[in-house]
Amino acid sequence: MSQPYSAPPEGHVSHSRLERVLRSGRFAITAELNPPDSADPADVYEAARPLGEVADAINATDASGANCHMSSIGISALLTRAGYSPVYQISCRDRNRIAIQGDVLGAAAMGVSNVLCLTGDGVGVGDQPGAKPVFDFDSLSLLRTIKTMRDERKFLSGRTIKNPPQLFLGAAENPCIPPYDWRPERLAKKVEAGAEYIQTNYIYDVPLFEKFMARVRDLGLDKKVYILAGVGPLASARAARWMRSNVPGIHVPDAVIDRMEKAEKPGQEGKKICVELIQQMREIAGVSGVHVMAYRKEHEVSEIIRESGVLASRKR
Protein backbone atom coordinates (compact mmCIF):
# COMPACT_ATOMS: atom_id res chain seq x y z
CA MET A 1 0.00 0.00 0.00
CA SER A 2 1.34 3.43 -0.71
CA GLN A 3 2.36 5.08 2.49
CA PRO A 4 3.44 8.55 3.59
CA TYR A 5 7.09 9.30 2.95
CA SER A 6 9.04 7.93 5.90
CA ALA A 7 12.37 6.28 6.60
CA PRO A 8 12.55 2.53 5.98
CA PRO A 9 12.94 0.13 8.93
CA GLU A 10 16.40 -0.18 10.49
CA GLY A 11 18.80 -2.09 8.25
CA HIS A 12 16.46 -1.86 5.26
CA VAL A 13 16.60 0.28 2.16
CA SER A 14 12.86 0.26 1.50
CA HIS A 15 9.43 -0.52 2.90
CA SER A 16 9.27 -3.59 0.68
CA ARG A 17 7.73 -6.72 2.08
CA LEU A 18 10.00 -8.76 -0.17
CA GLU A 19 13.04 -7.13 1.40
CA ARG A 20 11.70 -7.85 4.88
CA VAL A 21 11.04 -11.50 4.10
CA LEU A 22 14.47 -11.98 2.55
CA ARG A 23 16.40 -10.19 5.27
CA SER A 24 14.64 -12.23 7.94
CA GLY A 25 15.85 -15.41 6.26
CA ARG A 26 12.46 -16.71 5.14
CA PHE A 27 12.02 -18.41 1.79
CA ALA A 28 10.59 -15.75 -0.51
CA ILE A 29 8.09 -16.15 -3.32
CA THR A 30 7.56 -13.76 -6.18
CA ALA A 31 5.31 -14.27 -9.16
CA GLU A 32 4.99 -12.72 -12.58
CA LEU A 33 1.76 -11.11 -13.70
CA ASN A 34 0.85 -11.43 -17.35
CA PRO A 35 0.07 -7.88 -18.44
CA PRO A 36 -3.35 -7.39 -20.05
CA ASP A 37 -3.98 -5.94 -23.49
CA SER A 38 -6.63 -3.74 -22.00
CA ALA A 39 -7.17 -0.42 -20.26
CA ASP A 40 -9.50 -1.89 -17.64
CA PRO A 41 -7.99 -2.08 -14.13
CA ALA A 42 -10.23 -5.05 -13.39
CA ASP A 43 -8.14 -7.12 -15.79
CA VAL A 44 -5.04 -6.39 -13.74
CA TYR A 45 -6.75 -7.23 -10.47
CA GLU A 46 -8.16 -10.44 -11.85
CA ALA A 47 -4.67 -11.57 -12.84
CA ALA A 48 -3.20 -10.44 -9.52
CA ARG A 49 -5.66 -12.19 -7.23
CA PRO A 50 -4.34 -15.77 -7.51
CA LEU A 51 -0.75 -14.51 -7.28
CA GLY A 52 -1.38 -12.32 -4.26
CA GLU A 53 -2.45 -15.34 -2.23
CA VAL A 54 1.07 -16.69 -2.11
CA ALA A 55 3.51 -14.11 -3.43
CA ASP A 56 5.53 -11.59 -1.40
CA ALA A 57 5.74 -9.43 -4.48
CA ILE A 58 4.18 -9.45 -7.94
CA ASN A 59 6.32 -8.67 -10.98
CA ALA A 60 4.90 -6.19 -13.48
CA THR A 61 6.70 -6.96 -16.74
CA ASP A 62 7.90 -4.21 -19.05
CA ALA A 63 6.89 -5.30 -22.55
CA SER A 64 8.81 -8.54 -22.17
CA GLY A 65 9.69 -10.26 -25.40
CA ALA A 66 9.34 -6.79 -26.95
CA ASN A 67 5.57 -7.28 -27.12
CA CYS A 68 3.35 -4.34 -26.32
CA HIS A 69 0.99 -4.65 -23.32
CA MET A 70 -0.16 -2.43 -20.45
CA SER A 71 2.97 -0.70 -19.08
CA SER A 72 4.79 -1.92 -16.02
CA ILE A 73 4.46 1.45 -14.30
CA GLY A 74 0.69 1.45 -14.88
CA ILE A 75 0.32 -2.05 -13.51
CA SER A 76 2.58 -1.25 -10.55
CA ALA A 77 0.50 1.80 -9.67
CA LEU A 78 -2.73 -0.22 -9.82
CA LEU A 79 -1.23 -2.95 -7.66
CA THR A 80 -0.07 -0.56 -4.93
CA ARG A 81 -3.56 0.96 -4.83
CA ALA A 82 -5.00 -2.44 -4.06
CA GLY A 83 -2.42 -3.17 -1.38
CA TYR A 84 -0.23 -5.55 -3.37
CA SER A 85 3.52 -5.13 -3.44
CA PRO A 86 4.74 -4.93 -7.05
CA VAL A 87 8.16 -5.43 -8.55
CA TYR A 88 8.39 -2.65 -11.11
CA GLN A 89 10.39 -4.05 -14.04
CA ILE A 90 12.38 -1.56 -16.08
CA SER A 91 13.78 -2.57 -19.42
CA CYS A 92 16.43 -0.46 -21.15
CA ARG A 93 15.01 -1.16 -24.59
CA ASP A 94 12.26 1.42 -24.80
CA ARG A 95 13.23 4.48 -22.80
CA ASN A 96 16.22 6.74 -22.38
CA ARG A 97 17.85 7.98 -19.19
CA ILE A 98 15.61 11.03 -18.87
CA ALA A 99 12.42 9.00 -19.04
CA ILE A 100 13.66 6.24 -16.77
CA GLN A 101 14.95 8.44 -13.95
CA GLY A 102 11.68 10.36 -13.96
CA ASP A 103 9.64 7.16 -13.90
CA VAL A 104 11.67 5.82 -10.99
CA LEU A 105 10.64 8.84 -8.91
CA GLY A 106 7.06 8.54 -10.07
CA ALA A 107 6.90 4.84 -9.26
CA ALA A 108 8.38 5.35 -5.80
CA ALA A 109 5.88 8.14 -5.14
CA MET A 110 3.07 5.74 -5.99
CA GLY A 111 4.27 3.30 -3.37
CA VAL A 112 6.45 1.02 -5.45
CA SER A 113 9.30 -0.35 -3.36
CA ASN A 114 10.93 -3.00 -5.59
CA VAL A 115 12.48 -2.49 -8.98
CA LEU A 116 14.02 -4.99 -11.34
CA CYS A 117 16.58 -3.64 -13.81
CA LEU A 118 16.62 -5.48 -17.12
CA THR A 119 18.38 -5.10 -20.43
CA GLY A 120 15.32 -6.20 -22.38
CA ASP A 121 14.87 -8.46 -25.38
CA GLY A 122 15.70 -7.08 -28.82
CA VAL A 123 12.80 -5.46 -30.70
CA GLY A 124 13.17 -8.04 -33.48
CA VAL A 125 11.48 -10.84 -31.51
CA GLY A 126 8.45 -8.75 -30.61
CA ASP A 127 5.20 -7.80 -32.29
CA GLN A 128 6.58 -4.52 -33.65
CA PRO A 129 10.04 -5.28 -35.02
CA GLY A 130 10.23 -1.90 -36.77
CA ALA A 131 10.45 -0.07 -33.45
CA LYS A 132 13.55 1.94 -32.58
CA PRO A 133 15.61 0.16 -29.92
CA VAL A 134 16.85 2.64 -27.31
CA PHE A 135 19.30 0.90 -24.95
CA ASP A 136 20.60 4.18 -23.59
CA PHE A 137 21.40 2.38 -20.32
CA ASP A 138 22.27 -1.25 -19.87
CA SER A 139 20.98 -3.12 -16.84
CA LEU A 140 24.15 -2.37 -14.86
CA SER A 141 24.42 1.33 -15.53
CA LEU A 142 20.70 1.48 -14.74
CA LEU A 143 21.25 -0.25 -11.40
CA ARG A 144 24.07 2.09 -10.51
CA THR A 145 21.98 5.10 -11.52
CA ILE A 146 19.01 4.17 -9.31
CA LYS A 147 21.40 3.36 -6.46
CA THR A 148 22.91 6.83 -6.86
CA MET A 149 19.44 8.37 -6.86
CA ARG A 150 18.58 6.47 -3.68
CA ASP A 151 21.82 6.69 -1.71
CA GLU A 152 23.43 9.90 -2.96
CA ARG A 153 20.11 11.67 -3.59
CA LYS A 154 21.26 12.71 -7.04
CA PHE A 155 20.24 12.37 -10.64
CA LEU A 156 23.00 11.38 -13.04
CA SER A 157 23.25 15.06 -13.90
CA GLY A 158 24.29 15.78 -10.31
CA ARG A 159 21.08 17.63 -9.53
CA THR A 160 19.83 16.96 -5.99
CA ILE A 161 16.74 14.88 -5.28
CA LYS A 162 14.88 16.26 -2.28
CA ASN A 163 13.33 13.02 -1.05
CA PRO A 164 15.06 10.05 -2.66
CA PRO A 165 13.19 6.95 -3.88
CA GLN A 166 13.36 4.11 -1.36
CA LEU A 167 13.72 1.08 -3.54
CA PHE A 168 14.90 -2.48 -3.12
CA LEU A 169 17.13 -3.02 -6.15
CA GLY A 170 16.95 -6.15 -8.24
CA ALA A 171 18.44 -7.54 -11.41
CA ALA A 172 18.01 -10.65 -13.52
CA GLU A 173 20.47 -13.39 -14.31
CA ASN A 174 20.32 -16.25 -16.73
CA PRO A 175 22.54 -19.06 -15.41
CA CYS A 176 21.67 -21.66 -18.05
CA ILE A 177 22.89 -19.97 -21.22
CA PRO A 178 26.39 -19.17 -22.55
CA PRO A 179 28.94 -17.92 -21.68
CA TYR A 180 28.44 -20.33 -18.73
CA ASP A 181 31.79 -19.70 -17.06
CA TRP A 182 31.24 -15.98 -17.04
CA ARG A 183 27.68 -15.90 -15.74
CA PRO A 184 28.74 -15.93 -12.06
CA GLU A 185 31.28 -13.17 -12.80
CA ARG A 186 28.55 -11.19 -14.43
CA LEU A 187 26.43 -11.67 -11.33
CA ALA A 188 29.30 -10.29 -9.26
CA LYS A 189 29.34 -7.25 -11.48
CA LYS A 190 25.61 -6.74 -10.97
CA VAL A 191 26.09 -6.88 -7.21
CA GLU A 192 28.91 -4.37 -7.59
CA ALA A 193 26.55 -2.13 -9.58
CA GLY A 194 23.99 -2.23 -6.76
CA ALA A 195 21.79 -5.33 -7.07
CA GLU A 196 20.36 -6.50 -3.74
CA TYR A 197 18.28 -9.37 -5.07
CA ILE A 198 18.33 -11.43 -8.23
CA GLN A 199 15.48 -13.12 -10.07
CA THR A 200 16.76 -15.68 -12.53
CA ASN A 201 15.30 -16.68 -15.84
CA TYR A 202 13.53 -20.05 -16.12
CA ILE A 203 15.62 -22.91 -14.81
CA TYR A 204 14.83 -26.39 -16.07
CA ASP A 205 18.39 -27.70 -15.99
CA VAL A 206 19.05 -28.23 -12.29
CA PRO A 207 22.59 -29.71 -12.59
CA LEU A 208 23.68 -26.71 -14.68
CA PHE A 209 22.16 -24.33 -12.14
CA GLU A 210 23.87 -26.18 -9.28
CA LYS A 211 27.19 -25.69 -10.99
CA PHE A 212 26.45 -22.00 -11.32
CA MET A 213 25.48 -21.77 -7.65
CA ALA A 214 28.63 -23.58 -6.55
CA ARG A 215 30.70 -20.91 -8.27
CA VAL A 216 28.45 -18.19 -6.84
CA ARG A 217 29.14 -19.54 -3.35
CA ASP A 218 32.87 -19.71 -4.09
CA LEU A 219 32.78 -16.03 -4.96
CA GLY A 220 30.89 -15.35 -1.73
CA LEU A 221 28.03 -13.81 -3.68
CA ASP A 222 25.30 -15.73 -1.84
CA LYS A 223 26.20 -13.63 1.20
CA LYS A 224 25.86 -10.38 -0.70
CA VAL A 225 22.71 -10.86 -2.74
CA TYR A 226 19.44 -12.77 -2.40
CA ILE A 227 18.89 -15.17 -5.27
CA LEU A 228 15.39 -16.17 -6.36
CA ALA A 229 15.38 -19.07 -8.80
CA GLY A 230 13.02 -18.73 -11.76
CA VAL A 231 10.53 -21.56 -12.32
CA GLY A 232 7.34 -22.07 -14.27
CA PRO A 233 4.95 -24.79 -15.46
CA LEU A 234 5.32 -25.96 -19.06
CA ALA A 235 2.07 -26.41 -20.99
CA SER A 236 3.13 -29.16 -23.38
CA ALA A 237 6.15 -30.60 -25.16
CA ARG A 238 5.25 -28.57 -28.21
CA ALA A 239 5.02 -25.34 -26.29
CA ALA A 240 8.35 -26.10 -24.62
CA ARG A 241 10.03 -26.65 -27.99
CA TRP A 242 8.50 -23.49 -29.34
CA MET A 243 9.72 -21.48 -26.38
CA ARG A 244 13.17 -22.94 -26.68
CA SER A 245 13.58 -21.85 -30.27
CA ASN A 246 11.58 -18.60 -30.25
CA VAL A 247 11.95 -16.92 -26.87
CA PRO A 248 15.45 -15.54 -26.25
CA GLY A 249 17.40 -17.04 -23.37
CA ILE A 250 15.33 -20.12 -22.57
CA HIS A 251 17.05 -23.45 -22.14
CA VAL A 252 14.89 -26.55 -21.71
CA PRO A 253 16.86 -29.83 -21.65
CA ASP A 254 15.68 -32.67 -23.89
CA ALA A 255 15.01 -34.87 -20.86
CA VAL A 256 12.34 -32.47 -19.64
CA ILE A 257 10.73 -32.27 -23.07
CA ASP A 258 10.77 -36.08 -23.28
CA ARG A 259 9.03 -36.31 -19.97
CA MET A 260 6.35 -33.90 -21.15
CA GLU A 261 5.95 -35.85 -24.37
CA LYS A 262 5.37 -39.15 -22.60
CA ALA A 263 2.91 -37.74 -20.08
CA GLU A 264 -0.76 -38.56 -20.55
CA LYS A 265 -1.86 -35.21 -19.20
CA PRO A 266 0.88 -32.78 -20.19
CA GLY A 267 -0.70 -29.91 -18.26
CA GLN A 268 -0.61 -31.92 -15.04
CA GLU A 269 2.92 -33.09 -15.74
CA GLY A 270 4.11 -29.53 -16.33
CA LYS A 271 2.72 -28.53 -12.98
CA LYS A 272 4.31 -31.52 -11.30
CA ILE A 273 7.71 -30.73 -12.82
CA CYS A 274 7.38 -27.18 -11.53
CA VAL A 275 6.53 -28.37 -8.01
CA GLU A 276 9.55 -30.68 -8.04
CA LEU A 277 11.78 -27.88 -9.30
CA ILE A 278 10.72 -25.62 -6.43
CA GLN A 279 11.47 -28.37 -3.93
CA GLN A 280 14.89 -28.92 -5.50
CA MET A 281 15.68 -25.19 -5.54
CA ARG A 282 14.87 -25.01 -1.87
CA GLU A 283 17.64 -27.51 -1.12
CA ILE A 284 20.36 -25.59 -2.98
CA ALA A 285 22.55 -23.54 -0.64
CA GLY A 286 22.40 -19.85 -1.45
CA VAL A 287 18.93 -19.88 -3.00
CA SER A 288 16.67 -17.54 -1.02
CA GLY A 289 13.40 -18.04 -2.82
CA VAL A 290 11.64 -18.76 -6.09
CA HIS A 291 10.24 -16.55 -8.81
CA VAL A 292 7.25 -18.18 -10.50
CA MET A 293 6.55 -17.28 -14.10
CA ALA A 294 3.36 -19.04 -15.18
CA TYR A 295 2.63 -17.69 -18.60
CA ARG A 296 -1.16 -17.54 -18.99
CA LYS A 297 -1.50 -19.85 -15.99
CA GLU A 298 -1.72 -17.48 -13.05
CA HIS A 299 -4.54 -19.56 -11.57
CA GLU A 300 -2.12 -22.45 -11.08
CA VAL A 301 0.47 -20.50 -9.13
CA SER A 302 -1.02 -20.72 -5.66
CA GLU A 303 -1.71 -24.43 -6.12
CA ILE A 304 1.87 -25.05 -7.25
CA ILE A 305 3.30 -23.17 -4.29
CA ARG A 306 1.03 -24.97 -1.82
CA GLU A 307 1.85 -28.37 -3.27
CA SER A 308 5.55 -27.67 -3.08
CA GLY A 309 5.20 -27.20 0.69
CA VAL A 310 7.62 -24.27 0.83
CA LEU A 311 5.15 -22.15 2.71
CA ALA A 312 4.37 -24.75 5.34
CA SER A 313 7.63 -24.24 7.15
CA ARG A 314 7.26 -20.50 7.14
CA LYS A 315 5.28 -18.42 9.61
CA ARG A 316 3.56 -15.68 7.73
Next chain:
Amino acid sequence: MYRIRLFAIRHSRSFEWIYKRLERAMIALDPLLGKIGYDRVERPVAFVEKCVKTVLFDCKMCGQCVLSSTGMSCPMNCPKQLRNGPCGGVRPGGFCEVKPDMKCVWALAWDGASRMKGGAQIHTVLPPVERNLEGSSSWLRVSREKAAHLRKAREKRRTAIADAFPDARKNEPSAAPLAEEPAQAVKGSK
Protein backbone atom coordinates in the same frame (compact mmCIF):
# COMPACT_ATOMS: atom_id res chain seq x y z
CA MET B 1 35.74 -6.87 -41.10
CA TYR B 2 34.18 -9.43 -38.78
CA ARG B 3 37.17 -11.73 -39.31
CA ILE B 4 39.72 -9.09 -38.47
CA ARG B 5 37.73 -8.23 -35.36
CA LEU B 6 37.84 -11.89 -34.30
CA PHE B 7 41.57 -11.88 -34.99
CA ALA B 8 42.07 -8.81 -32.79
CA ILE B 9 40.20 -10.47 -29.94
CA ARG B 10 42.20 -13.67 -30.33
CA HIS B 11 45.33 -11.57 -30.01
CA SER B 12 43.91 -9.36 -27.29
CA ARG B 13 47.12 -9.52 -25.33
CA SER B 14 49.26 -8.07 -28.12
CA PHE B 15 46.73 -5.38 -28.86
CA GLU B 16 46.57 -4.54 -25.19
CA TRP B 17 50.34 -4.03 -25.26
CA ILE B 18 50.13 -1.79 -28.32
CA TYR B 19 47.32 0.18 -26.75
CA LYS B 20 49.24 0.75 -23.54
CA ARG B 21 52.15 2.17 -25.59
CA LEU B 22 49.82 4.33 -27.62
CA GLU B 23 48.23 5.62 -24.47
CA ARG B 24 51.55 6.57 -22.96
CA ALA B 25 52.54 8.39 -26.13
CA MET B 26 49.25 10.26 -26.15
CA ILE B 27 49.69 11.35 -22.54
CA ALA B 28 53.22 12.56 -23.27
CA LEU B 29 51.80 14.55 -26.18
CA ASP B 30 49.25 16.33 -24.01
CA PRO B 31 51.26 19.55 -23.47
CA LEU B 32 52.06 19.78 -27.18
CA LEU B 33 48.48 19.08 -28.21
CA GLY B 34 47.33 21.64 -25.69
CA LYS B 35 49.58 24.21 -27.32
CA ILE B 36 48.43 23.44 -30.86
CA GLY B 37 44.88 23.38 -29.56
CA TYR B 38 42.84 20.23 -29.11
CA ASP B 39 40.13 21.84 -31.19
CA ARG B 40 42.42 22.11 -34.18
CA VAL B 41 43.65 18.52 -34.09
CA GLU B 42 40.25 16.97 -33.30
CA ARG B 43 39.08 16.37 -36.87
CA PRO B 44 42.26 14.99 -38.42
CA VAL B 45 42.99 12.72 -35.45
CA ALA B 46 39.38 11.50 -35.34
CA PHE B 47 39.66 10.68 -39.05
CA VAL B 48 42.83 8.61 -38.63
CA GLU B 49 41.46 6.94 -35.53
CA LYS B 50 38.28 5.99 -37.34
CA CYS B 51 40.16 4.43 -40.25
CA VAL B 52 42.46 2.37 -38.05
CA LYS B 53 39.89 1.21 -35.56
CA THR B 54 37.17 0.45 -38.08
CA VAL B 55 39.48 -2.00 -39.79
CA LEU B 56 40.69 -3.61 -36.59
CA PHE B 57 37.70 -3.59 -34.28
CA ASP B 58 34.65 -2.59 -36.36
CA CYS B 59 34.82 0.60 -34.30
CA LYS B 60 31.64 2.67 -34.18
CA MET B 61 33.36 5.87 -32.92
CA CYS B 62 31.38 6.17 -29.72
CA GLY B 63 34.09 8.57 -28.59
CA GLN B 64 34.56 6.81 -25.26
CA CYS B 65 36.71 3.85 -26.16
CA VAL B 66 36.77 1.12 -23.50
CA LEU B 67 38.43 -1.68 -25.49
CA SER B 68 40.95 -2.31 -22.70
CA SER B 69 38.05 -3.12 -20.37
CA THR B 70 36.18 -5.30 -22.85
CA GLY B 71 38.74 -7.86 -23.99
CA MET B 72 39.44 -5.73 -27.11
CA SER B 73 35.92 -6.59 -28.33
CA CYS B 74 34.11 -3.36 -29.22
CA PRO B 75 30.84 -3.29 -27.23
CA MET B 76 29.21 -0.95 -29.73
CA ASN B 77 28.96 -3.93 -32.07
CA CYS B 78 26.49 -5.46 -29.64
CA PRO B 79 23.09 -4.72 -31.20
CA LYS B 80 21.93 -3.54 -27.77
CA GLN B 81 25.17 -1.57 -27.29
CA LEU B 82 25.60 -3.04 -23.82
CA ARG B 83 28.68 -1.75 -22.00
CA ASN B 84 28.70 -4.17 -19.08
CA GLY B 85 28.43 -7.75 -20.24
CA PRO B 86 26.20 -10.12 -22.19
CA CYS B 87 22.42 -9.90 -22.16
CA GLY B 88 20.22 -12.81 -21.16
CA GLY B 89 19.52 -13.90 -24.71
CA VAL B 90 22.84 -15.35 -25.89
CA ARG B 91 22.18 -18.36 -28.12
CA PRO B 92 23.65 -21.85 -27.72
CA GLY B 93 27.23 -21.85 -28.96
CA GLY B 94 27.64 -18.24 -27.87
CA PHE B 95 25.84 -16.59 -30.79
CA CYS B 96 24.02 -13.28 -30.61
CA GLU B 97 20.32 -13.10 -29.81
CA VAL B 98 19.65 -10.33 -32.31
CA LYS B 99 22.12 -11.30 -35.07
CA PRO B 100 22.27 -15.09 -34.95
CA ASP B 101 25.19 -15.29 -37.43
CA MET B 102 27.46 -13.21 -35.26
CA LYS B 103 29.24 -14.37 -32.13
CA CYS B 104 27.98 -12.52 -29.06
CA VAL B 105 30.26 -9.52 -28.63
CA TRP B 106 30.35 -10.10 -24.89
CA ALA B 107 31.08 -13.81 -25.05
CA LEU B 108 34.11 -12.76 -27.12
CA ALA B 109 34.92 -9.96 -24.69
CA TRP B 110 35.22 -12.26 -21.69
CA ASP B 111 37.29 -14.60 -23.79
CA GLY B 112 39.61 -11.78 -24.88
CA ALA B 113 39.88 -10.44 -21.34
CA SER B 114 40.97 -13.83 -20.05
CA ARG B 115 44.18 -13.48 -22.10
CA MET B 116 44.93 -9.90 -21.12
CA LYS B 117 47.20 -8.70 -18.35
CA GLY B 118 44.68 -6.11 -17.23
CA GLY B 119 41.77 -8.41 -18.10
CA ALA B 120 40.23 -7.92 -14.66
CA GLN B 121 39.18 -4.46 -15.77
CA ILE B 122 36.17 -6.16 -17.33
CA HIS B 123 34.69 -6.35 -13.81
CA THR B 124 34.44 -2.58 -13.56
CA VAL B 125 30.91 -1.21 -13.92
CA LEU B 126 30.90 1.25 -16.81
CA PRO B 127 28.57 4.26 -17.11
CA PRO B 128 26.22 4.76 -20.06
CA VAL B 129 27.74 6.29 -23.21
CA GLU B 130 27.48 10.05 -23.54
CA ARG B 131 25.81 10.10 -26.93
CA ASN B 132 26.85 13.69 -27.64
CA LEU B 133 30.48 12.55 -27.83
CA GLU B 134 29.78 10.17 -30.71
CA GLY B 135 32.12 10.62 -33.65
CA SER B 136 34.81 12.42 -31.67
CA SER B 137 38.33 11.16 -31.09
CA SER B 138 38.70 8.88 -28.14
CA TRP B 139 42.49 8.94 -28.40
CA LEU B 140 42.57 12.67 -27.79
CA ARG B 141 40.12 12.24 -24.96
CA VAL B 142 42.41 9.67 -23.36
CA SER B 143 45.33 12.05 -23.66
CA ARG B 144 43.39 14.89 -22.04
CA GLU B 145 41.75 12.80 -19.33
CA LYS B 146 44.79 10.81 -18.25
CA ALA B 147 46.93 13.91 -18.19
CA ALA B 148 44.29 15.69 -16.12
CA HIS B 149 44.15 12.68 -13.83
CA LEU B 150 47.90 12.76 -13.27
CA ARG B 151 47.81 16.50 -12.67
CA LYS B 152 45.05 16.00 -10.15
CA ALA B 153 47.04 13.39 -8.27
CA ARG B 154 49.84 15.93 -7.97
CA GLU B 155 47.37 18.64 -6.98
CA LYS B 156 45.90 16.43 -4.31
CA ARG B 157 48.95 16.84 -2.12
CA ARG B 158 48.69 20.60 -2.44
CA THR B 159 44.99 20.49 -1.62
CA ALA B 160 45.79 18.48 1.49
CA ILE B 161 48.21 21.19 2.61
CA ALA B 162 45.68 23.93 1.95
CA ASP B 163 43.00 21.97 3.83
CA ALA B 164 45.31 21.37 6.77
CA PHE B 165 46.21 25.07 7.07
CA PRO B 166 42.93 26.81 6.26
CA ASP B 167 43.74 30.06 8.11
CA ALA B 168 47.09 30.45 6.39
CA ARG B 169 45.34 29.84 3.10
CA LYS B 170 42.89 32.61 3.91
CA ASN B 171 45.37 35.24 5.09
CA GLU B 172 48.31 34.36 2.90
CA PRO B 173 46.98 32.36 -0.07
CA SER B 174 50.40 31.94 -1.60
CA ALA B 175 51.57 30.12 1.55
CA ALA B 176 49.30 27.23 0.59
CA PRO B 177 48.77 27.71 -3.15
CA LEU B 178 45.99 25.94 -5.03
CA ALA B 179 45.75 27.61 -8.44
CA GLU B 180 47.36 25.80 -11.36
CA GLU B 181 51.01 26.77 -11.74
CA PRO B 182 52.52 27.60 -15.12
CA ALA B 183 55.31 25.15 -15.94
CA GLN B 184 57.92 27.94 -15.95
CA ALA B 185 57.15 28.76 -12.32
CA VAL B 186 57.90 25.31 -10.95
CA LYS B 187 61.38 23.90 -10.71
CA GLY B 188 61.93 20.54 -12.34
CA SER B 189 58.63 20.47 -14.23
CA LYS B 190 58.71 19.87 -17.96
